[in-house]
Amino acid sequence: MKITRTWNRDNIAQIETLFHTANGYLGVRNAPEEGHVPGSIRGAYINAFHEIVDIHHGEKLYGFPETKQTIANVPDAQTVRLVLNGRAYSMLSDETVDREQTVDTETGLAVRSSVWMHPDGALRVTYTRMASFEIPNLFLLRLRVESVDYDGEIAIESTVNGDVTNYADADDPRVAAEPLRCLSLVSSCVEEDEAMVVCRTLRSGLTVACRAMQGCSLPGSWEGEGALLCGRYEGRLHPGECVKLNKLVVYTDSLRCEDPAEESRRVMREARTLGGYELMRRQKKYLDGWQERTMPRLAAPQPLPEALEYDLYQLLQSTGSDGVGSVAAKGLSGEGYEGHVFWDSEVYVFPYFLWTQPEKARGMLEYRWRLLPAARENARTLGMQKGALFPWRTISGGECSAFFPAGTAQYHIDADIAYAFLQYWRVTGDLAFMAEKGAEVLVETARMWLELGHMQDGEFRIDCVTGPDEYTCCVNNNFYTNAAAQYNLRGAAAVMRALHGADLAERVLAATGVTAEEEAAFEAAADAMRLPRDARLGISPQDDSFLQKKPLDWKALPRTDFPLLLHYHPLFLYRHQICKQADTVLAHLLFPETAEKDTQKKSYDYYDAVTTHDSSLSVCVFATQAARLGDLARAAQGFEATATLDLMDTHGNTRDGLHTASLGGTYLAMLRGFAGIRAEDGGLSVDPVLPEGWDGYELPFEYKGSRLLLQVRGGEARLSLREGDPVDAVVRGEKCRIC
């Protein structure tokens, strides 16, 4: 499937995001090869490769983080300038016509092509990019210049540049406020047809090597010194002729190897041995397997099938599974939210990998497990004697939120991470991983809840927290938080029981010293968890006081007032009944046992009316829950809005990077909403519905090592085994064995 756009002066940064090339390790924005142009946010990123910067607080109170991590822009290797008879190619020039930017999810290539109506003759200029799934360190860039009737000189300058800074926008709280130089040059060298710069971050002390090899049909060689190395190639081009440049770029970093420079040499050797064509062939082969294994097929009107495939491709591009990185809010597509990892990873993105590529899902969990020591430290900072509290936003484990009411106070991140661990266990049955790593996270997060909450009048209360909805902060007994904490506490006890039963508890006992009394306390707190229902409205109250707050007639506000957070003081938002995003509706979706169906329906309508969906994490949840509640028209509508959020740039900030939570939400709506696939204590259950306006769909997924296919057409649903052992499942309420 191909997505195609035409670029212009106004959408450069959006194009850079939508057509960036990434592979979970490395991401390169699709910036102009000719160099910086106005409106561009040029950048390349390595998953979790970060700098440390100070946080300046207007009033610094105890425990406020003094520094934060920020994703570092790594050396620029995407500059390949083209000069014909002294005239430089510019993708934005009026001489450039037939502009076309595509990405092909089957080949894994992004192609920018145009026709240059050069005064001395026309040419077709084509740049092709690839971030290799086969060799994740590898970025490939090819230039092809075909003369139609141009006759004259041609020069190509292709560079590697370690002198880069991060992007800044002082006016948007979602982007870093000040330009930042992260890297200093360690060394650079030219070795025959290869050139390399090695840089180190100034404060975090991380090293990155960027090594490029290029072959060109014109004569030329590398030149330069310091941070900027340039390969120059010159010759003549005649009508009907073609000039090509192939550039292989290898990025390596000290988070993942001891000697990045040496490692880059090794990887480059491997890449050169294979060669560009073979690498592209393998890219296609990798994606063939990925398509076959994970891609749902929709018998639904465009743009839905296309958008779904685009979204899942972007999830694949965005997500690291090496345990060092995971998936940032913007993946590897931009610097929005400074490359931080939030709960989006576990609640929105994780399900796609869990149900289709569980080995990658495990990698995401390993990332969190590695951050446990920092999470323990964070809990101490928050005054807790025991347990671990994962930071609201982080790269390497330290809290990076400088505004705790909508940051650190979102304790639910602990339960969200625990939820992912528990779902992994339930879907894969991988008890060994629980023994080794999972149970430690579950026990430490469960302990955090015991520290945070307390029993009063027979109820377990959790006070002064912020739920998912960031327009309502520091409240008591947020329904989502309490429901998620309950799941966390019960799950920790359940996994401990399973480990005791299998005689596998040794490691977690050694690592945490968890006692039988604590395990009982987890259960007791879960059983007593405060999860009230408002009898008058028949809904689950978002928190203890949400329903008493002043209503806000937000639909009467001008569109220019949205998102409200950019136009209203937080105190204004906090005192009104207004939601940025799904909160209680998400609780009902993930933890449907916390409320009757009727309560869920009434809650849906109530919160739908007070939610602005200013967050990109919202519409997908409403769409998914609509499907569960049988409102198939709203479900279809919400799915389309979610699936096309970045492609249509409906939030107006795709320029800063993709909304990975929404991309994941597209899949969540398919899996959880339409297919009704869940795995809980009772095992696998499937309860499919068909969104309004669709003819049917097919959804491949994996469960406990077996590969299954759900086929839905009209009112019919069929679940079949593609590979592996038979699977017991509850399909539309009936127990059956899939074999």
Next chain:
Amino acid sequence: MKITRTWNRDNIAQIETLFHTANGYLGVRNAPEEGHVPGSIRGAYINAFHEIVDIHHGEKLYGFPETKQTIANVPDAQTVRLVLNGRAYSMLSDETVDREQTVDTETGLAVRSSVWMHPDGALRVTYTRMASFEIPNLFLLRLRVESVDYDGEIAIESTVNGDVTNYADADDPRVAAEPLRCLSLVSSCVEEDEAMVVCRTLRSGLTVACRAMQGCSLPGSWEGEGALLCGRYEGRLHPGECVKLNKLVVYTDSLRCEDPAEESRRVMREARTLGGYELMRRQKKYLDGWQERTMPRLAAPQPLPEALEYDLYQLLQSTGSDGVGSVAAKGLSGEGYEGHVFWDSEVYVFPYFLWTQPEKARGMLEYRWRLLPAARENARTLGMQKGALFPWRTISGGECSAFFPAGTAQYHIDADIAYAFLQYWRVTGDLAFMAEKGAEVLVETARMWLELGHMQDGEFRIDCVTGPDEYTCCVNNNFYTNAAAQYNLRGAAAVMRALHGADLAERVLAATGVTAEEEAAFEAAADAMRLPRDARLGISPQDDSFLQKKPLDWKALPRTDFPLLLHYHPLFLYRHQICKQADTVLAHLLFPETAEKDTQKKSYDYYDAVTTHDSSLSVCVFATQAARLGDLARAAQGFEATATLDLMDTHGNTRDGLHTASLGGTYLAMLRGFAGIRAEDGGLSVDPVLPEGWDGYELPFEYKGSRLLLQVRGGEARLSLREGDPVDAVVRGEKCRIC
């Protein structure tokens, strides 16, 4: 009365605060005349004379202030170095003995004296300082060197220096984090025996002139250029002889006059005409009158009488009444809290002036009235269509709080200011002031409450506010806030009724456009105000959820953990039942009609147990309320703690400046607690009690232009008229006429 201390290396900054000289306009810390020494926080300040500095927010959200005002250190004129035979005097040298620092509340002079055991003979060195109450621009400094048996050369260097910076301490959130240079030199000159520097603040564009004249018994003259001007005097000193230097310093500023340089010339002429001795005589005369008019006399054990007199003297020194400045949290004694004015001014300090020097109290109100336009703007920033919200901390009207949960969210500041206006009206009967200025403030603040709160289920609720207790933030229906808002709303309606009745409403109608419907809405909201009582505990709940929060066994924490705000994350404090300071107890004290006596008693005990008194605004309130509740032992104990808070430096930070709220609290305990003096709709009431361990007391005060004296001895109380018309009062529940 004299207070005496001995200084040493460890208490320099504390001495500087305790013995600073100020007069409500100008404040000079009692820094070493020899120049900077380690531990000193050298400074001189002009009330409200400020610079503007940026606020850096880690995450800047809509409406967060981008700049703040900060009190500017003005040119240094207190340096008078003494050199004998090439050896410089140092107050900290081992050669300096018999060290004594005093302040005399009768003469208004601060005197530092010591004996210098110079290798060439002994001398007595005495520095005398005065900030003139007669001419507030004037600071006087005298040096007297008496030789006992010293025989040798003597040189004196006395400077005026415009090259000054503000103090900084990166580790304490209550002090500015970074050193700041506020002033740039505009001009400097030497004119015969006078020298002057004129400086301008860099961003706020304010000008200050500092002009010094000095006379010395030794020959010498002014020298120097640029920001540093120095008068040098040299000669010989023989045993038994005495050398004197008299320095008159005049500060003028562009907040109060058009041409500070010219104005300083004029004021200096006036001062010189009077001369130093006459100025000192008038200082004493001023203080004689002040004593007679305002000073309570205690028949109580020391240090109480002394401490009370010291505290009231400091209130006199700290408070401006020219309408340009008021009283900052630290008065004019230091840079703590950056010279910002908080609610302390109205609730803690104002009553002293209101009941003894109402013309100064009116000046404080005029200061707030002048800030109304900025308060209106602040309300708009907070999303309010109407009304005015005074900023939590300010100098010139803009919000300076960079942390809204314990800042801007303290909306009660509006009611606190309204309370002061209403008290002024009730105590003075000055309806003309209400017509001109007061009603405008009352209407605009009352409107703010209508915008902030809302009716639900027959109650007027005020959600997401922070009450006085800063360990419990962003809660619903804080009892204090609601009670104070009720008083504000009712009072606005009452004043409007009075103005309509007297046909004096024209100005306020023109200024605010307030309607009859709005006036009715003020009353309706006040009548419906949510002020619940917890039936189980029999207390007023601090807010809707305080009593449900987790108890904290704070008495088990080590003393080094206090104040808790320096050792615990705000989220930890917020989720526990723990108070920094009086909150509901203050509500009961100021608005006793909001709860039955029994509820007040039970509330007192309940909150006493959960209050750390980490704030200096707390103990005085508990002492005062204890007196009202008849617990005369606790009242006496709390009074002593309050009265000696700075003198004993019990909060450990007197170095940064005096705690003016606590100084005012000392008087509040006398007036409101012991004497039981109030003025409400029903007129004046007096209900005295005698604290345990006291024989009696006398308290002079003024009411509607008449001067009264309350005399309490044992169980007897006598209220008598000293001057003016007869006064109707309710004394110990009985109506009587004082004549």
